Amino acid sequence: MNKHRMTFQRKKILDEMRRYPGHQAAEAIYDRLKAEMPELSLSTVYRSLKGLADIGQVSISDLGDGLVFELINSEPHHHLVCLGCHAVLPLDNAEVTPFFKQIESRGFKIATTHLCLYGYCSACQEKGLFQ
Amino acid sequence: MNKHRMTFQRKKILDEMRRYPGHQAAEAIYDRLKAEMPELSLSTVYRSLKGLADIGQVSISDLGDGLVFELINSEPHHHLVCLGCHAVLPLDNAEVTPFFKQIESRGFKIATTHLCLYGYCSACQEKGLFQ
DNA sequence: TTAATTGCAAACTCTTTGCAGATAA
DNA sequence: TTATCTGCAAAGAGTTTGCAATTAA
Numbered sequence: 001m002n003k004h005r006m007t008f009q010r011k012k013i014l015d016e017m018r019r020y021p022g023h024q025a026a027e028a029i030y031d032r033l034k035a036e037m038p039e040l041s042l043s044t045v046y047r048s049l050k051g052l053a054d055i056g057q058v059s060i061s062d063l064g065d066g067l068v069f070e071l072i073n074s075e076p077h078h079h080l081v082c083l084g085c086h087a088v089l090p091l092d093n094a095e096v097t098p099f100f101k102q103i104e105s106r107g108f109k110i111a112t113t114h115l116c117l118y119g120y121c122s123a124c125q126e127k128g129l130f131q
Numbered sequence: 132m133n134k135h136r137m138t139f140q141r142k143k144i145l146d147e148m149r150r151y152p153g154h155q156a157a158e159a160i161y162d163r164l165k166a167e168m169p170e171l172s173l174s175t176v177y178r179s180l181k182g183l184a185d186i187g188q189v190s191i192s193d194l195g196d197g198l199v200f201e202l203i204n205s206e207p208h209h210h211l212v213c214l215g216c217h218a219v220l221p222l223d224n225a226e227v228t229p230f231f232k233q234i235e236s237r238g239f240k241i242a243t244t245h246l247c248l249y250g251y252c253s254a255c256q257e258k259g260l261f262q
Numbered sequence: 263t264t265a266a267t268t269g270c271a272a273a274c275t276c277t278t279t280g281c282a283g284a285t286a287a
Numbered sequence: 288t289t290a291t292c293t294g295c296a297a298a299g300a301g302t303t304t305g306c307a308a309t310t311a312a
Binding site for chain 1: 265267
């Protein structure tokens, strides 16, 4: 496997990843493409994503819930997740960047582009919905 | 499952975790205990660790290479996980606290006590093991 | 042409579950 | 006593691999 071919399946997978930026499981991509490509197989999705990772178009990470794939150019995006009401609040990248930069200044190159912090929103704190 | 019993197996598992502090896979604990408890089963190790997590003695995380279990020490502790070599590097709480404090200053109370950031250690960056 | 890719099915690893007997409280 | 726990085996997820047919370059 030295040369990489841009097959119909891989084009479709890339298109689909552009349509849904951010981390995605192989099966999520597969499920959505399956509608228009009923003969597509999940192993092709896995192999294509690894192939796309080889040529630097896709990143692969295991963030603790199975492999997730992401287009290399996706914008960093972060969230605060409320354990009380399950609200998902945006966390501005500008707020995260200095923290990441500080860590990177000592040699560790951070790949995390989707940070999730868990806790309690102000409404749930007032309701006493924490610890 | 409302009450938790401190069985022989769970005592041994706790002892073993005290002997090897830090993140451990269930199978690693199982393999070591198997020597002196040949009848021990891996499912008992998994269930005991989940039981110990229920009563707050053990934490469970998935750092990208399967579940790992760790004795709880009340201190928040954070890690940098290398996607290249799976090294787990400590991230000092003092470095994380100001970032958390800043977010909390706007009303969101963070409950996350074990932050994991994924990326590439300096050795893997040199090897080109990223992107 | 021909090495890379595909779909399918089966294999593999890690984790969970059902069950009947054993045991801590 | 009795709800919880155990070992075993089997089931489940998620991911990978072998194979013969297909296809991009």
